[in-house]
Amino acid sequence: MFTRKASLYFGLAAVVLILGLLLQDWQLASMVLPLASLFFLANFWGLPEKVELAISHQIAPTDSFGDEDVSVKITVSNKTGDQLGNVEVSENLPVEVRLESGASRVLTRLGADEKVELVLEFHSPIRGHYWIGPLVARVQDPFGFYLVEKRSEAEVLSIMPRPEPVRGAMLRPRHLGPWPGTIPARTLGPGTEFYSMRDYVAGDDPKRINWKTSAKHARLIVNEVEAERVTDVMIVLDTDVSFYETAEAELFERGVRAAASMASLLLRQGNRVGMILQGEERGAVSPKFGKRHERNILFLLAAAKPGRAQLSTSYVINLLARLLLPAKAQIVIISPLLDTAIVGGIRQLATNGYSILVLSPSPKAPARFESEQEEIAYRMLMLERSNTLLALEKICTVTQWPAGVPLSTVLSEVRPPRPMIRV
Amino acid sequence: MRLHYLLLAPWIVLAVPSHVFLGLGFLIVLVVVAAGLSGMFARKQVLTTLASMTLLVLLVAGKVGTDLIVASSPDTAVLLLQLVAIISFMEASRVVLSFDKETSELAGRIDDMSQAIRQRLGVWVIGQLRRQARLMIGALGLSLVLLVFGGLTSVSINQLAFSAVLVLLVVGALLFLITQKREPETRQVSLP
Numbered sequence: 001m002f003t004r005k006a007s008l009y010f011g012l013a014a015v016v017l018i019l020g021l022l023l024q025d026w027q028l029a030s031m032v033l034p035l036a037s038l039f040f041l042a043n044f045w046g047l048p049e050k051v052e053l054a055i056s057h058q059i060a061p062t063d064s065f066g067d068e069d070v071s072v073k074i075t076v077s078n079k080t081g082d083q084l085g086n087v088e089v090s091e092n093l094p095v096e097v098r099l100e101s102g103a104s105r106v107l108t109r110l111g112a113d114e115k116v117e118l119v120l121e122f123h124s125p126i127r128g129h130y131w132i133g134p135l136v137a138r139v140q141d142p143f144g145f146y147l148v149e150k151r152s153e154a155e156v157l158s159i160m161p162r163p164e165p166v167r168g169a170m171l172r173p174r175h176l177g178p179w180p181g182t183i184p185a186r187t188l189g190p191g192t193e194f195y196s197m198r199d200y201v202a203g204d205d206p207k208r209i210n211w212k213t214s215a216k217h218a219r220l221i222v223n224e225v226e227a228e229r230v231t232d233v234m235i236v237l238d239t240d241v242s243f244y245e246t247a248e249a250e251l252f253e254r255g256v257r258a259a260a261s262m263a264s265l266l267l268r269q270g271n272r273v274g275m276i277l278q279g280e281e282r283g284a285v286s287p288k289f290g291k292r293h294e295r296n297i298l299f300l301l302a303a304a305k306p307g308r309a310q311l312s313t314s315y316v317i318n319l320l321a322r323l324l325l326p327a328k329a330q331i332v333i334i335s336p337l338l339d340t341a342i343v344g345g346i347r348q349l350a351t352n353g354y355s356i357l358v359l360s361p362s363p364k365a366p367a368r369f370e371s372e373q374e375e376i377a378y379r380m381l382m383l384e385r386s387n388t389l390l391a392l393e394k395i396c397t398v399t400q401w402p403a404g405v406p407l408s409t410v411l412s413e414v415r416p417p418r419p420m421i422r423v
Numbered sequence: 424m425r426l427h428y429l430l431l432a433p434w435i436v437l438a439v440p441s442h443v444f445l446g447l448g449f450l451i452v453l454v455v456v457a458a459g460l461s462g463m464f465a466r467k468q469v470l471t472t473l474a475s476m477t478l479l480v481l482l483v484a485g486k487v488g489t490d491l492i493v494a495s496s497p498d499t500a501v502l503l504l505q506l507v508a509i510i511s512f513m514e515a516s517r518v519v520l521s522f523d524k525e526t527s528e529l530a531g532r533i534d535d536m537s538q539a540i541r542q543r544l545g546v547w548v549i550g551q552l553r554r555q556a557r558l559m560i561g562a563l564g565l566s567l568v569l570l571v572f573g574g575l576t577s578v579s580i581n582q583l584a585f586s587a588v589l590v591l592l593v594v595g596a597l598l599f600l601i602t603q604k605r606e607p608e609t610r611q612v613s614l615p
Contacts (some may be wrong), residue, residue: 010598016483017593023490027485027499031595033566034507040567041558085550101534107542108527109550116543119536141512142554 006145009035015178039145046141051148054078057091057135059155063299065162066124069100074118076137078110086107088138089118096125106243127256127305130242152338160298161256169411170397173231173330173355181230181270184283189227196224231269232287234325235259236317237301238335238342239279240309252306252335254361254401258334261407262359263297274324275300278316286324314345321349328353336361338381347395356396357414358387364403424519427512428474430458435482435505438497443488444481451481466527468520475513496585503566511559515552522548 013035020029054077057193059070076089090105099357102120110116133154168182176185177245188195197210200220208222241252266273266288274287275297283300285293309316313335321331331349335342337360349356363382369375392398401410432455436448437510444451455474462470482505489496525544529537 012479019483019487023487024492025486025496027502028486028490030566030570031483031486031502031506033569034503036596037562037565038510039559041561045561046554056456085554086547101532102536103528103540105525105526105528106540106543107521107547109547118540119535121536135512142551142558144517249557324578348425356448380470 002145003140003147005143009039011158013255022094036294038143042141042143042145046143047139047146047148048080048082048084050080051084051139052147053077053137053139053150054079054150055089055135055137055150057133057152057155059132059157062155063158063160063295063302064124066127067160067162068124069121070124070154070157072120072132074120074135075115076110076118077115078113079175081208083109083111083186084139086140086142086144088136088140089116090138090248092131093120093122094125094130094132094135096128096130097122122416124159127161127253127302132157145310152381157300158299160302161253161260161418163298164257164261164407166261166265166408166411168269169265169332169357170414171231171233171263171330171332171357173233173328173400174353175326175328175330176231176273177391178228179230179270182228185227185229185230187227187342188224189229191225191228193226195221197221198224207423230272232264232272232326232329233266234274234276234287234321234329234331235262235266236278236313236331236333236335237304238278238309238313238333238339239277239304239306240313240339241306241336248306250403251361251363252304254403255334255336256301256304258359258361258401259409260298260301262332262334263301264294267291267297273297273333276317276320277301277304278311279305279309279315281305282311282316284320284324284330290294303312312345313339313342314348315346318348321354325354328355330355331355332356333358334361335359336363337385337392340362340384343388346392350395358392358396358398359401359410360398361401362403424512424515425463426460427516428456428463429510429536431478431508432456432459432474433476435485435509435589438501439481439485439489440492440494443485443492443494455481463516463520465610466516466520471516471520472513475509475516478509479506482509499570500567503563503570507559507566511555514559516557518548518551520553 013032013051016031020031046191054075056075058073059332060073061068061070064070071092074089074091076087078084087110088110089108093099093104099124100121102118104120106118108116129156132150135152138147148386171183173183176183180190184193185193197213198221200209200214200222210221210223215223238253238322239252239255241248241255263273263275270289272287273293275283275285277283277300281304283303285297285300317331318332323332331354333346333356335358337358346356346358356401366378369378389398389400397414399410399414401407436444436452436455439448457468458477459474460541461472462468462472465612482502486496486502522544526541529541545576
């Protein structure tokens with residue numbers, strides 16, 4: 001195809017010709033001749049009539065936890081029988097990417113049937129989804145009058161949050177699945193924890209005989225253990241941290257890390273796990289099993305951004321819990337609890353029979369305040385948060401996660417709520 | 424190559440009678456040279472293109488002005504040579520600036536891939552300048568041949584009907600040369 005540049009030159013030629021004829025100046029009109037000759041030569045000798053290029057780019061790895069270098073392998077093949085003197089290969093990279101080797105735009109000559117392989121390498125950017133591409137190869141004549149362009153689709157590089165190793169979390173939902181897992185089922189069955197004792201019957205495993213009790217009662221008594229099953233868990237990540245702008249990023253990233261770690265742990269234990277992102281950008285993954293599903297959840301978390309929620313968190317979690325979770329299942333809410341309105345939603349979930357664990361990353365106090373008003377505002381916000389925590393402790397399990405403490409330590413100290421006795 | 428404005432601007436502007444440019448010829452030369460040179464050394468393609476376009480406009484305007492004040496005209500071959508010189512140096516400077524830009528992006532990188540790209544870039548710039556020069560010389564030669572051929576036919580340009588037909592023919596020929604076996608450039612449309 002001919003380019004806008006060719007059109008401009010054509011415009012120049014037309015202007016010169018018209019001026020020459022208007023002024024009846026043969027010299028002026030003859031200035032068209034070099035331009036016309038240039039077009040003629042560029043068209044017939046500048047670029048082959050048929051240009052065939054094959055282009056591709058491969059990103060390795062396409063998803064990462066951000067601790068390895070990423071490489072993009074670009075392949076451009078000239079399938080034309082002639083040499084292509086002016087080839088521009090351009091890979092569109094996001095602004096966050098800083099190249100360590102190679103170049104995103106390469107100007108080169110391609111011999112007949114030549115294949116060029118270019119490798120771009122860069123350090124993994126921060127968590128997020130990044131579009132790599134589209135890869136564009138442009139072949140032009142020496143003056144850029146004619147152009148043949150080939151494009152390949154952009155691909156997504158996903159930098160996911162790395163789950164932290166967490167040993168376990170004390171969850172006690174009333175809804176349990178039929179398969180063995182790690183959640184105590186308050187019933188007899190295969191498990192590890194002592195549950196009760198009964199008389200020995202023929203066929204019982206002799207290893208289960210409680211010899212001390214049997215001697216005491218002068219008959220054989222066996223230990224029985226509590227069944228451990230799987231459950232359905234929905235993790236809700238509250239991304240609305242906009243009340244607390246000073247350390248927004250740090251607080252938010254801790255929440256994302258906690259969500260990734262919890263999802264990874266619960267899926268490893270065999271549970272069905274879903275994820276809800278609630279904030280300016282919303283997203284949901286319905287509860288499922290398995291490694292591939294863990295990738296889906298981490299993929300969703302990779303795109304999470306902090307921002308003010310347009311819809312009330314209480315409304316969203318109640319709606320989605322009813323849609324995606326069986327009754328009396330487990331909900332894990334990860335929220336800094338900066339919005340007091342969340343209490344109503346959690347109370348409603350508890351009333352509906354869901355077991356709820358609230359994990360609240362505690363905001364870090366700013367090193368210094370800009371003004372006295374800011375300090376007062378901060379103290380009021382923290383006071384409100386304390387009130388929210390107190391209100392929540394009455395209806396569900398709540399744990400605070402101070403900055404600098406490993407998540408594993410926080411989760412190991414989680415205890416179920418003490419039942420309130422109303423007189 | 425980088426200093427070509429020092430040669431081109433005086434050659435084109437000062438060849439025109441001074442009162443065509445209202446006696447500002449020297450000032451115009453200074454402005455064009457300053458814009459062109461700063462574009463070349465600061466690697467600003469916008470400035471070099473602007474300077475070259477100004478030279479093109481000055482060439483045509485100078486010729487028109489010479490006609491209007493009925494002054495003596497330069498030789499036609501010189502006029503064509505000036506036009507070809509402006510276009511060739513404008514295109515060559517674009518190539519050189521692209522080379523500079525890509526080289527500066529690779530500066531400080533000593534890995535194998537960057538070295539290979541640098542080498543390819545060197546081959547590209549030499550090949551590109553050589554092919555441009557070849558095409559430009561070919562275009563100049565062809566237009567001079569056509570000029571001589573047009574002079575031999577000695578057709579009068581003063582007839583209006585003939586002029587109109589000539590315009591149509593030349594515009595048609597130009598369109599044919601541009602679009603022969605080529606399609607117009609299409610812009611990328613981004614879907615919402």
